[in-house]
Amino acid sequence: MTDEAAPYGIVVGADGSPSSLSAVRWAATEAGLRHLRLTVAHVHEGSGADEADSVLDEATAEARNAAGVDGPDVEGRRLTGQPAAELVELSGDAQLVVVGSRGRTGRSPGSVGLGLLHHARCPVVVVHDDLAPRNRPGRRPVLVGIDGSKTSLHAAAIAFEEASRRSVDLLALHVCKDADTGGPHDHRMTILEEEAADFLRETLADLQQRFPEVVVRPLIRFANPTRQLLVQAERSQLVVVGSHGRGAIAGRLLGSVSAAVAEGCRIPVIVARRT
Known part of the structure; x- marks a missing residue:
C-alpha cells in the first residue's frame, strides 16, 4: 500500500x-x-x-x-x-x-x-x-506465527518486511498439533518436526526470495500456540500474528491465540487483518 x-x-x-x-x-x-x-x-x-x-x-x-x-x-x-x-x-x-x-x-x-x-x-x-529496558529492540528478532492459514501468510509477509526494515533476523514459529508421543525424542515427534520444517520452507519460499537479506530461523514446537508465542516473544522485539487461524470461520473474527497474545505479550504485537 x-x-x-x-x-x-x-x-x-x-x-x-x-x-x-x-x-x-x-x-x-x-x-x-x-x-x-x-x-x-x-x-x-x-x-x-x-x-x-x-x-x-x-x-x-x-x-x-x-x-x-x-x-x-x-x-x-x-x-x-x-x-x-x-x-x-x-x-x-x-x-x-x-x-x-x-x-x-x-x-x-x-x-x-x-x-x-x-x-x-x-x-x-x-x-x-x-517496555522495560530488556524489552527494547536492539538486535532482537521479529517473531511470526505460521499455521498455514491465509491470515498467517499475510502475517508472514508483514513480518518479513518488518525484519528487513529493522535489519534483524526473523523467527518463524510453527506449532504442531498435539501428538501422542512417548517422550521428547520419540520417533513420531522427529517425523513431525521434519514435516513441519518442510512446511515452513515451502510456505516461506516466495517471501525468502523477495527478502534474501532476511535470515529466517525456523522454530518447531508442540502444543499450546499461545504459550509458545509468549515464550519466544521474550527474546523478540515485535510479534506478528494472523487475526484468526485455520480453525476460525472466514470473516471478521479474532482468533483466541491472536487475542491472548495481544493481551499477554509485553512487546508490540501486530495483528494482520485482511478485509
Whole structure:
C-alpha cells in the first residue's frame, strides 16, 4: 500500500493513558522507519472539548519528541463519536492503526483495542506500557506465527518486511498439533518436526526470495500456540500474528491465540487483518 492509498499513514489512538502514550512513541518511531506521516487521533464522545484538546496536545507533542527533528510529519485529529468506530473508519485509509494495550480504565485489552482487533481494515498494533529496558529492540528478532492459514501468510509477509526494515533476523514459529508421543525424542515427534520444517520452507519460499537479506530461523514446537508465542516473544522485539487461524470461520473474527497474545505479550504485537 502506498502513501497515496493511505493518506493518514499510521494512525495512533490517544486517550491520555500511559499505555496510549507508549503507543504514540512506538508509532512515531515506526512512521519514521516507513517514511510515512503519523496521524494522532483522539476521539471524545461530545463533551469535555477542553480536556480533549489537552489530551491531543500532549500526545502530538510526545509524538514529535519521539520522532525527532528529521522525523515524519505529525498531524493531530480530534474527533467526536465512539472511539472504536471512529478509529475503524480511519483504518480504511491507513497502513497501520496503533493502540495501547490498556484503555483509561486500566483494563487489558481496552474496549477500543478489542473493537479494532475485530473490525479494523488494516493491520492493528497493540503496544504495552511496560517496555522495560530488556524489552527494547536492539538486535532482537521479529517473531511470526505460521499455521498455514491465509491470515498467517499475510502475517508472514508483514513480518518479513518488518525484519528487513529493522535489519534483524526473523523467527518463524510453527506449532504442531498435539501428538501422542512417548517422550521428547520419540520417533513420531522427529517425523513431525521434519514435516513441519518442510512446511515452513515451502510456505516461506516466495517471501525468502523477495527478502534474501532476511535470515529466517525456523522454530518447531508442540502444543499450546499461545504459550509458545509468549515464550519466544521474550527474546523478540515485535510479534506478528494472523487475526484468526485455520480453525476460525472466514470473516471478521479474532482468533483466541491472536487475542491472548495481544493481551499477554509485553512487546508490540501486530495483528494482520485482511478485509
